[in-house]
Amino acid sequence: MAASAEGTAGAELPVALCLSGGGYRAMLFHAGALLRLCELRWVQRLDLVSSVSGGSIVAGHLASQWDAMIAGDDLSQSYRDLVLNPLLSLSRQTIDMPAVARGFATPGGSARRVAAAYGKHLFHGKTFQEIPDHPRFVINATNMQSGALWRFSKSYARDYKVGGIEKPDVGLAEAVAASSAFPPFLSPAILRFSPDAWSWRGADPRMQREPYTSRVVLSDGGIYDNLALESAKRCTTLLVSDGGGHLSPTPRPQDNWLGQLRRVLAVEDNQVRALRKRALIDGYQRNSFTGAYWGIRTDIENYHLADALPCPYTEALRLAAIRTRLASPSERDRFELVNWGYAVCDAALRAHVDRSLSPPTEFPFPEVAL
Numbered sequence: 001m002a003a004s005a006e007g008t009a010g011a012e013l014p015v016a017l018c019l020s021g022g023g024y025r026a027m028l029f030h031a032g033a034l035l036r037l038c039e040l041r042w043v044q045r046l047d048l049v050s051s052v053s054g055g056s057i058v059a060g061h062l063a064s065q066w067d068a069m070i071a072g073d074d075l076s077q078s079y080r081d082l083v084l085n086p087l088l089s090l091s092r093q094t095i096d097m098p099a100v101a102r103g104f105a106t107p108g109g110s111a112r113r114v115a116a117a118y119g120k121h122l123f124h125g126k127t128f129q130e131i132p133d134h135p136r137f138v139i140n141a142t143n144m145q146s147g148a149l150w151r152f153s154k155s156y157a158r159d160y161k162v163g164g165i166e167k168p169d170v171g172l173a174e175a176v177a178a179s180s181a182f183p184p185f186l187s188p189a190i191l192r193f194s195p196d197a198w199s200w201r202g203a204d205p206r207m208q209r210e211p212y213t214s215r216v217v218l219s220d221g222g223i224y225d226n227l228a229l230e231s232a233k234r235c236t237t238l239l240v241s242d243g244g245g246h247l248s249p250t251p252r253p254q255d256n257w258l259g260q261l262r263r264v265l266a267v268e269d270n271q272v273r274a275l276r277k278r279a280l281i282d283g284y285q286r287n288s289f290t291g292a293y294w295g296i297r298t299d300i301e302n303y304h305l306a307d308a309l310p311c312p313y314t315e316a317l318r319l320a321a322i323r324t325r326l327a328s329p330s331e332r333d334r335f336e337l338v339n340w341g342y343a344v345c346d347a348a349l350r351a352h353v354d355r356s357l358s359p360p361t362e363f364p365f366p367e368v369a370l
Contacts, residue, residue: 013047013048013136013232013234013235014045014047014235014236014237015045015046015047015048015235015236015237015239016046016047016048016049016050016232016235016237016238016239017037017046017048017049017050017239017240017241018050018051018055018227018228018229018232018238018239018240018241019049019050019051019052019054019055019056019058019059019228019241019243020052020053020054020055020222020226020227020228020240020241020242020243020244020273021052021053021054021055021056021180021220021221021222021226021228021243021244021324022053022054022055022243022244022245022296022324023053023054023180023182023323023324023325023326023327024054024091024325024326024327024328024329025054025243025245025296025319025320025322025323025324025329025337026053026054026055026243026244026296026324027054027055027057027058027087027090027091027243028087028088028091028329028334028337028338028341029241029243029296029319029337029338029340029341030054030055030058030241030243030341031058031083031084031087031088031338031341032337032338032339032340032341032342032343032345032364033241033294033341033342033344033345034058034062034079034083034084034341035076035079035080035084035338035341035342035364036341036342036343036345036346036349036360037239037345037349038075038076038079039075039076039360040346040349040357041075042239042349043075043079044070044075046135047134047135047136047235048135048136048137048138048231048232048235049062049063049135049136049137049138050138050140050228050229050230050231050232051137051138051139051140051179051221051228052139052140052141052179052220052221052222052224052225052226052227052228053179053180053182053220053221053222053226054180054243054324055228055241055243056139056140056175056176056179056180056221057087057090057118057122057176057180058083058087059137059139060118060122060123060137060139060172060173060175060176061083061086061087061122061123062083062137063131063132063137063172064122064123064126064130064131064172065082065083066131066132066135067132068082069082069083084338086121086122087122088334088338089121090118090121090122091328091329091334092328092334093117093121093328094326094327094328095113095114095117095326095327096114096182096185096186096325096326096327097327098113099111099113099114099117099186099326100113100185100186108188108189108190110181110185110186110187111177111178111181111186111187111188111189111190112177112189114177114180114181114186114326115171115173115174115176115177115189116173118172118173118176118177119171119173122172122173123171123172123173123176125171125173126171126172126173127169127170127171127172128152128153128154128168128169128170128171128172128175129154129167129169131154131172132154133154136153136154136155137153137154138151138152138153138231139151139152139153139172139175139176139179139221140152140179140221140224140225140228140230140231141175141178141179141181141189141218141219141220141221142218142219142220142221142222142223142224143159143161143162143216143217143218144187144188144217144218144219145162145207145211145212145216145217146159146161146162146204146207146212147161148160148161148162148224149221149224149225149230149231150178150216150218150221151231152168152170152175152178152179154167155167156168157170158202159202159216160202160203161202161203161204161207162198162202162204162207162208162212162213162216163198163200163201163202163207163208163213164198164199164200164202165193165197165198165199166199166200168197170191174189174191177189178191178218178219178221179220179221180220180221180326181218181219181220182220182324182325183219183220183223183265184261186220186326187219187220188217188218188219189217189218189219190215190216190217190218191215191216191218192214192215192216193213193214193216194214195209195210195213195214198213222244222269223269225272225276226244226269226272226273226276227240227242227244227273227276227277227280229276229279229280235289236289236290237289237290237291237353238280238283238289238290238291238293239291239292239349239353240280240291240292240293240294241294241295241341241345242273242277242293242294242295242296242297243295243296243341244269244273244295244296244297245296245320245321245322245323245324246297246317246320246321247266247267247269247270248321250263277293277295280293281293284352290353291352291353292348292349292351292352292353293348294344294345294347294348295344296316296319296320296340296341296344297316297317297320298316298344298348299313299316300313300316300343300344300347301313303347303348303350303351303352304351305347305350305351305359307359308343308346308347308350308359309339309342309343309346309347309360309362309363309370310369310370311340311343311344311370312370315336315340315370316340316344319333319336319337319340322337332368335364335365335367335368336368336370338364338365339363339364339365339368339369339370340370342360342363342364343360343363343370346359346360
């Protein structure tokens with residue numbers, strides 16, 4: 001069964017959408033981009049949605065509502081009602097610090113609290129076996145035991161070193177909580193499986209035993225790949241939405257252990273994202289694949305579109321500086337993040353994918369613009 005599971009995981013798919021990490025900031029930015037993809041009917045062309053961390057909140061909820069959304073008479077309005085509005089509602093809830101405060105005493109306790117909040121506000125007990133087969137949704141986390149990428153999907157839960165479980169009965173809330181288990185306070189997320197559930201073995205025989213197969217210790221997917229590109233590397237068209245934050249210079253870095261840890265994690269995250277982005281842009285330029293990248297720190301004027309929505313670069317940088325947390329932003333920031341994701345996604349698609357697409361007439365929330 002190893003070959004069939006690996007074949008399913010590695011099959012080539014034409015069009016992928018990759019959603020980066022970045023807490024609520026990225027979640028709302030991606031939610032705006034997806035609204036524009038719905039309006040342009042590009043969302044129906046997707047074969048794969050790969051996500052990490054804050055992007056997985058959007059992807060998981062999109063997966064849970066996909067069939068109902070597609071069945072609606074007005075796709076854009078169905079998306080607003082079924083996906084965007086619940087995400088906006090979630091963003092009014094601060095769930096990270098309460099989860100830390102109540103779950104700090106037990107290993108994995110904070111992640112369980114986050115999963116409970118996701119379940120209450122978005123997923124309501126839905127599992128991967130209740131989402132559509134197409135497009136394929138892959139929610140990525142990092143396996144802290146093997147150091148490899150852990151992938152959740154309807155077809156499999158797997159790590160190429162340890163192995164995989166076909167058709168896992170895993171809750172969407174638990175998978176998204178693992179994908180967004182920001183270290184150190186929301187990490188790890190601990191999932192338990194029966195050792196007999198593993199239907200195919202991975203690449204490292206040293207890990208074909210407990211506790212690797214019975215107690216899987218996961219953390220934020222952005223540790224391994226903050227642009228969610230790894231699961232989409234066989235796709236021929238890559239649409240990449242990057243809501244990752246901005247690493248600001250600091251003249252006096254903190255010298256206490258916790259402050260140093262936070263700064264080191266931020267530097268490492270920034271470097272990994274930069275390397276992934278460079279490889280992505282190089283792939284576009286070499287025609288290894290087609291598609292478009294748009295980021296929360298992008299200057300929209302770089303797309304050279306006279307009819308792009310007006311988005312001052314200084315405001316984009318301000319939004320990018322919102323902290324990577326599951327904490328409620330201001331009401332204005334909430335709507336501006338959606339507007340910004342919508343506008344820059346539109347500009348990227350029309351500049352690099354299809355110049356015949358019609359420009360938007362206004363922001364999703366024109367009362368706040370940008």
